Amino acid sequence: MKANELRIGNWIYSKTYSKEIQMKSFFGLCNVEASPDLFKPIPLTEEWLLKLGCIEVYENAFQDVDLTFIVEFKENKFIVYLICPMPWIELEHIKYVHQLQNLYFALTGEELIIKSE
Secondary structure, eight states: OOGGGOOTTOEEEETTEEEEOOHHHHGGGGGTTTSTTTEEEOBOOHHHHHHTTOEEEETTEEEOTTSSEEEEEETTEEEEEEOSSSSOEEESOOOBHHHHHHHHHHHHSSOOOOOOO
């Protein structure tokens, strides 16, 4: 994980628990490459997609409520499909929660936040 991938509001693992990056902790993350064991990305999972407010639209496929993307578990990996613009764009490199949060922000200008714990 590279520090330049992170934004305030992203979720990461810090030692043994997940935490949201806040302004006061953001500057400490600038050394994430120097201390890679302190912070790790959170893998995209069904549990995290549900926490972020996605709904299951069919088996192994989840959609955000704003119809911006669909995430499908296929061939042992999550694949993100951008719904707009058409035709759909398939993104296989989105593997972590912070990457999905950043993509959502870039497309909508709004944060993808945890809706349920």
